[in-house]
Amino acid sequence: MAIVSRGFHGRPRAGGDRLPPGQYLVDDFPVLSAGPTPRVPTDRWEFVIDTESGQTHRWSWQDLMALPSQTPTVDIHCVTRWSKLDTTWEGVSLDVLFEDVETAADYALVHSYGGYTTNLPLEELLDGKAWIAHRFDGEELAPVHGGPARLLVPHLYLWKSAKWVRGIRLLNEDWPGFWETAGYHNFGDPWLEQRYEDD
Amino acid sequence: MTAEHLDGNALAGPLAEIFAVDVTAATGRCASCGLAGPIASLHVYGPEPGLVARCSGCEEVVLRLVRGPGVAWLDLRGAVSLRVSLPDPPDLPDLPDLPDLPG
Amino acid sequence: MTRPPRRPTWRAARLTGVRPETGSARTLRFEVPGWPGHLAGQHVDVRVTAEDGYSAQRSYSLAAPADGDAIELTVEAVPDGEVSPYLTEVIEAGDEVEIRGPVGGWFVWRPESTAPVLLVGGGAGIVPLMAMIRARRLAGSRVPFRLLYSLRDPGSRYYADELRRPDPGLDVAYLYSRSTPEGWPRLAGRIMLDDLAEGGWPADFEPDCYVCGPTGFVERAADLLLALGHAPGRVRTERFGPTGG
Numbered sequence: 423m424a425i426v427s428r429g430f431h432g433r434p435r436a437g438g439d440r441l442p443p444g445q446y447l448v449d450d451f452p453v454l455s456a457g458p459t460p461r462v463p464t465d466r467w468e469f470v471i472d473t474e475s476g477q478t479h480r481w482s483w484q485d486l487m488a489l490p491s492q493t494p495t496v497d498i499h500c501v502t503r504w505s506k507l508d509t510t511w512e513g514v515s516l517d518v519l520f521e522d523v524e525t526a527a528d529y530a531l532v533h534s535y536g537g538y539t540t541n542l543p544l545e546e547l548l549d550g551k552a553w554i555a556h557r558f559d560g561e562e563l564a565p566v567h568g569g570p571a572r573l574l575v576p577h578l579y580l581w582k583s584a585k586w587v588r589g590i591r592l593l594n595e596d597w598p599g600f601w602e603t604a605g606y607h608n609f610g611d612p613w614l615e616q617r618y619e620d621d
Numbered sequence: 622m623t624a625e626h627l628d629g630n631a632l633a634g635p636l637a638e639i640f641a642v643d644v645t646a647a648t649g650r651c652a653s654c655g656l657a658g659p660i661a662s663l664h665v666y667g668p669e670p671g672l673v674a675r676c677s678g679c680e681e682v683v684l685r686l687v688r689g690p691g692v693a694w695l696d697l698r699g700a701v702s703l704r705v706s707l708p709d710p711p712d713l714p715d716l717p718d719l720p721d722l723p724g
Numbered sequence: 725m726t727r728p729p730r731r732p733t734w735r736a737a738r739l740t741g742v743r744p745e746t747g748s749a750r751t752l753r754f755e756v757p758g759w760p761g762h763l764a765g766q767h768v769d770v771r772v773t774a775e776d777g778y779s780a781q782r783s784y785s786l787a788a789p790a791d792g793d794a795i796e797l798t799v800e801a802v803p804d805g806e807v808s809p810y811l812t813e814v815i816e817a818g819d820e821v822e823i824r825g826p827v828g829g830w831f832v833w834r835p836e837s838t839a840p841v842l843l844v845g846g847g848a849g850i851v852p853l854m855a856m857i858r859a860r861r862l863a864g865s866r867v868p869f870r871l872l873y874s875l876r877d878p879g880s881r882y883y884a885d886e887l888r889r890p891d892p893g894l895d896v897a898y899l900y901s902r903s904t905p906e907g908w909p910r911l912a913g914r915i916m917l918d919d920l921a922e923g924g925w926p927a928d929f930e931p932d933c934y935v936c937g938p939t940g941f942v943e944r945a946a947d948l949l950l951a952l953g954h955a956p957g958r959v960r961t962e963r964f965g966p967t968g969g
Contacts, residue, residue: 425736426775427820430815456667456673458675605689633767633829661828
């Protein structure tokens with residue numbers, strides 16, 4: 423039994439039914455990082471989808487801007503227990519990017535400028551569940567939050583929403599990413615509190 | 622807020638849960654560029670979601686440590702080797718329980 | 725009889741005294757039964773737990789040499805922090821936290837060392853350096869120490885009275901980054917090559933240099949020391965990052 427420190431309460435942990443178990447609310451936007459912040463100028467930025475059969479689909483920043491965008495308002499949940507409600511984004515739905523991609527793969531490995539990776543089943547990226555987001559709260563997405571563009575998959579813990587996203591590899595076999603090979607859960611559903619690999 | 626890093630000194634407490642010697646005073650060699658130096662001089666990001674220690678020369682990952690409830694995951698694949706200074710095995714009776722630091 | 729494990733374990737620590745240092749920082753003295761002793765420059769992890777079992781943990785440098793089972797930490801309140809406001813505003817004598825340590829074997833000064841020492845502290849980075857100054861005095865070491873202490877303004881000085889008192893063999897110089905005392909000869913500004921050239925030791929003396937403070941300060945001071953010819957192996961750094969609170 424741990425010793426209780428009289429008068430210590432910690433951050434408020436209560437929340438309504440929009441708060442997954444074990445989370446607390448924040449108003450600011452905490453920055454967590456596993457390395458130096460990459461600075462990627464948009465004139466050298468590109469996004470690629472590589473299929474399991476070796477085909478490559480490529481978008482420049484201009485290509486991305488020319489695609490129809492959406493403005494999702496979503497709640498986001500970080501595995502380090504903070505949640506932020508009603509965040510407003512602008513980005514391109516992955517349904518748009520996958521329109522001409524022919525694939526039978528079940529798995530996606532997302533990779534980023536700076537070397538970060540994260541994995542998820544391909545179906546978690548489709549049907550209106552994920553975006554390549556390039557604006558947050560009405561402004562260009564700042565580099566510390568993943569700008570110029572990050573993946574946004576708000577129904578999973580935020581480490582799946584890779585900052586500085588560079589591309590997606592489609593795979594027949596699941597390939598665990600950066601945190602998924604270091605003890606974090608392979609799927610990461612905040613409502614099931616899938617934080618660590620044994621959860 | 623910026624994404625500033627700490628240095629390897631910040632690993633001392635978390636690694637002391639796992640190792641009986643102070644690993645931050647050990648010399649590690651980066652598997653990517655070969656640079657050798659004290660673990661205490663690595664660039665450390667974290668502590669959440671996990672501690673990520675990068676080579677101060679090439680910024681590649683040397684060590685990762687995630688602490689969950691009742692378990693820790695340690696990944697050392699970015700380190701070729703660790704050189705740890707150790708005293709020779711003591712023939713002495715019980716020593717007082719002072720900090721056991723090499724050097 | 726088996727030897728007790730040397731691996732640091734969580735120990736109960738009871739607050740026995742508090743000294744204010746500045747408007748936002750104070751020194752806390754804890755009684756930690758079974759404390760194994762420590763070296764100047766080492767730090768500890770502090771864990772605080774709420775009634776409902778929620779707990780949070782932070783690292784703090786030890787501010788003084790061990791005194792039996794008593795240890796001292798100096799804690800600065802971090803705005804919007806979680807643990808530091810508790811330690812600087814709420815906790816009272818008799819309250820308990822848990823402490824694990826000591827940890828860190830790199831950023832340490834040992835009393836048997838004979839090299840001259842340069843201490844370069846930025847803001848709260850003075851804390852482990854003060855432990856070294858106190859350990860030197862306690863050991864009666866005659867190794868010459870120089871301290872360069874960089875502060876935002878005169879009101880943010882820790883250990884003001886103690887550093888004012890004469891301590892033979894210790895030279896103390898202050899730099900101010902935002903505002904200076906009236907009539908101060910040096911303009912307010914961040915640490916420069918001249919500050920380290922004048923207030924430090926020549927590289928020929930092969931001093932051990934300890935630099936502690938916020939990341940930007942440490943990077944800059946360490947780069948300047950290397951530019952002055954100090955060997956990388958003699959410049960030891962400890963950064964206070966943004967992860968405290």
